[in-house]
Amino acid sequence: MILDNRLFFSATQRNKGCIGDVLSRIIKKNRSILEIGSGSGEHGVFFQKRFPEIIWQTTDPDLLHRKSITSWIEYEKLNKIMPQPLELDVENTPWKIPLKLTSSIQGIVSINMIHVAKWNCTISLFKGAGELLKKGQFLIIYGPFKIGNKHISQSNYLFDNALKIQNDCWGIRNIEEVSNEAKKAGFSQEDIIRMPANNFSIIYRKVVF
Ligand SMILES: C[S@@+](CC[C@H](N)C(=O)[O-])C[C@H]1O[C@@H](n2cnc3c(N)ncnc32)[C@H](O)[C@@H]1O
Numbered sequence: 001m002i003l004d005n006r007l008f009f010s011a012t013q014r015n016k017g018c019i020g021d022v023l024s025r026i027i028k029k030n031r032s033i034l035e036i037g038s039g040s041g042e043h044g045v046f047f048q049k050r051f052p053e054i055i056w057q058t059t060d061p062d063l064l065h066r067k068s069i070t071s072w073i074e075y076e077k078l079n080k081i082m083p084q085p086l087e088l089d090v091e092n093t094p095w096k097i098p099l100k101l102t103s104s105i106q107g108i109v110s111i112n113m114i115h116v117a118k119w120n121c122t123i124s125l126f127k128g129a130g131e132l133l134k135k136g137q138f139l140i141i142y143g144p145f146k147i148g149n150k151h152i153s154q155s156n157y158l159f160d161n162a163l164k165i166q167n168d169c170w171g172i173r174n175i176e177e178v179s180n181e182a183k184k185a186g187f188s189q190e191d192i193i194r195m196p197a198n199n200f201s202i203i204y205r206k207v208v209f
Helices: 010-026 042-050 063-075 099-104 119-132 154-166 175-184
Strands: 032-036 055-057 105-111 138-143 187-195 199-206
Touching: 010 042, 010 105, 010 138, 010 187, 010 199, 032 042, 032 099, 042 055, 042 063, 055 099, 099 105, 105 119, 119 138, 119 175, 119 187, 119 199, 138 187, 175 187, 175 199
Parallel strands: 032 055, 032 105, 105 138
Antiparallel strands: 138 199, 187 199
């Protein structure tokens, strides 16, 4: 008997289409993508189905999330093309990535991770990505951000407060500070795309070897 451990994260249903549209402008066929903090796995299976010519590698440090991802892969009958999730905590650098993935990777995607993790996870995300990626490869992050240290909407302000009540190390990050960490790790900020519901997709490109 196969256990159904699928989790359902409501935001994924709302944002997967528009994030997919951003990815469609960037990604190349026949190369892999590493997703950091994949959560339920709903994004992973959706993108694997939308971009069948690539390999989508999910990861998460949380066992329940990895079980959910496995169930989603099973449910969508993607076992033959999509790898099982890896256990990856961004703070454990250098990341342990299978050689096959290291040699086929084209970029990294992380959705709604950095505001529900401590600030050091943002620093580690860029550090780990900088160690793994080569010049020209991309890192895309999606989520809510402050600009000039100011919230862009009342709803983001309220969300930020709610995050901090859950965990005082969490919170919506300031775009300039995030991009400063990216720069330290060898990335340039290529594009900032305004997304629905007061979110952004930020595309970083590795500019040094
Ligand atoms: C709000 S959920 C978002 C999940 C999914 N990306 C989505 O958009 O539905 C945040 C995810 O980040 C993961 N996460 C938290 N801390 C992390 C860390 N240190 N390294 C990697 N992932 C982390 C959590 O386990 C969780 O799956």
